[in-house]
Amino acid sequence: MADIHYWTAREQAAAIRNREISSEELVHAHLSRIEQIDPMINAMVTVQPEHALELARKADARTMSGESLGPLHGLPIAHKDTLETAGLRTTHGSPIFSDNIPTRSQLVVERTHAAGAIPIGKTNVPELGLGSHTVNPLFGATRNPYDRTRSAGGSSGGAAAALAAGLIPIADGSDTGGSLRNPASFNNILGIRSSASRVPTWPNKAAWGYLSVKGPLARNVGDLQLLLSVMSGPDPRSPISFEDDNPLFEYERSARGLKIAWAPDLGGLPVDPDVTATLAATVGALPSMGCHLEQACPDLSGADEVFLTLRAWQLELSYGPLLDTQRSALGPNAIWNIQQGRTLTGHDIGRAEILRTELFHRMRAFFDDYDLLLAPVSQVAPFPIEWNYPTTIDGEAMNTYLDWMKSAYLISATGCPAMSVPGGFTPTGLPVGLQIIGPHRNEARLLQLAHAIETATEFGQRRPHLPPTHI
Structure with missing residues (x-):
């Protein structure tokens, strides 16, 4: 039991099915670790121990009865605090929703529960899930388990930090401009942004839109594959x-046999030299795995405009009424985002859709020549927790709190599946994620290369220095 928090999710699920451990024991072990470790990192919010243990006892009864069990049967899970969860406070990191207890769950939450997972709480997010640094006025900032003076990334930062610290075995999140990939990179875990509507979104005000996707986070490729399938x-x-x-x-x-393109700056973006050097060493080992490697980058012209336009439109659609009725309760990032959406015209949105279509076809042609594209997930390593965002990268100024995330959000605009896999550590020990990008609807190919890198490097086995848990 001493290291059970870092067993794979599949090992934990198998132990429950084989009656080597009860779900109640497993949930209790994770609740004990949350109690002892989470005050150091602040990843978990609205933890519900009594309800979780009650659900675990019911799961154990089903195990003993010989019922058919779901693939996540008896495993604890925590849901991102922007994902509506029936009966469990969901605050979106905002005082406006501090007492919000939904009566229905998002589809992705429904599916993990149907597969047997047991919700034990929520994971911390930025205000309204905006941005890649997890801090909000309700719960404060989430600290990186590998260096608690640093950011855990975002917006699924609480989920990623909780996984890295062994507080939960699996987690969910969402990704508009990198909110699964960036925190995975910062916390030495894996996160995948799948092709649009591979994981459906419901409820959704704009059901035909697909800039934002829901998806899984995990500590290894096998667990990520399992949760993505659920x-x-x-x-x-x-x-x-x-x-x-x-x-x-x-x-x-x-x-x-895979033919892989490597774009170390994704077409000219500023990248911190430590990030470049760390990833170059990992990518340089791919030929020894039997891959054919070339330095090449697709034409991403227009991707910046596509993303910024459609994201602003989406956020005004979602949160515009809050600006009219509760402006004083909104932070400056939220206000700026909504106002950007209100400046858009029909021509702006139409132009963005045309550019997105052209971008899709250029990416389709690029993947006729290459099996996969590699790039940095984030242009920087985890930055000091006091910062709102990095204001410069390698001497180049970042004018807004979105600019430093371009290496992730430009890929969002393409619609291609993309994931973060542990890619090494800087000389000071900070995690760096490698971004694997593939053809539309070909997530399996991403997992294929991620598995090869995981096996060869074992970067994902390097745990943060945290105290042992007394169960």
């Missing part, structure tokens, strides 16, 4: 969801 698949409440041609996301266990 979350994915069609649902009649989403008009753009689709059948999975590979519902379990099975993949080749070798990367031999």
Whole structure:
């Protein structure tokens, strides 16, 4: 039991199915770790121990009865605090929603519960989930377990930090401009932004939109694959969801023969030299795994305008009424985002859609020549927790709190699946994620290379220095 917090989710689930450990014992072990470790990092919010243990006892009864068990049966999970969860306070990191207890759950939450997972609480987010640094006026900032003076990233920063610290075995999140990939990079775990509507979104005010996606976070490729398979698949409440041609996301266990493009600055973005050097060493080892490696980058012209326009439109659609009725309760980042959306015209949105279509076809042609594209997830390593955002990168000024995230959000605009895999550590010990980008609807190919890198490097096995838990 001493190291159970870092068993894989699959090992924990198998132990429950084989009656080697009860769900109640497993949930209690994680609750004990949350109690002892979370005050150091502030990843978890609205923890509900009594309810979780009650659900665990019911799960154990089903185990003993011989019922058919779901793939996540008995595993504790915590949901991102922007994902509506029935009966569990969901604050969105905002005083406006400090007492919000939903009566229904988001589809992705429904699916993990149906697969047998047990909710034990929520994970911290920035205000309204905006930005890649997790801090809000209700709960404060989430600290990086690898260096508690540094940011855990965001907006799924609480989820990523909780996974890295062994507080939970699996977690969910969402990604508009990098909110699954950036915190995965900062916390030495994995996060995948799948193709649009691979994981359907419901409820959704704009059901035909797909800039924002929901998805899984995990400490290893096998657990990520498992959780992605649970979350994915069609649902009649989403008009753009689709059948999975590979519902379990099975993949080749070798990367031999893959033709890979490496774009160290993704076409000219400023990147911190420590990030570049760390990833270059990892990417340089790919030929020894049997991969063919070339330095190449697709034409991403227009991607910046596409993302900023459609994101601003989406956020005004979602939060515009709050600006009219509760402006005093909103922080400056939220106000700025909503106001950006209100400056848009129909011509702006139409132009963005045309540019997005052109971008899609250029990426499609690029992946006729290459199997995968590699790039930095984040242009910087985890930065000091007191910062709102990095104001310069390698001598170049960042004019807004979004600019430093371009290496992630430009890829969002393409619609291609992308993930973060542990790519090494800077000389000062800060995690750096490698971004793997693939053809539309080909998540299995991303998992294939991620598995090869994970096996060869074992970066994901390096844990943060935290005290042992007394259960």
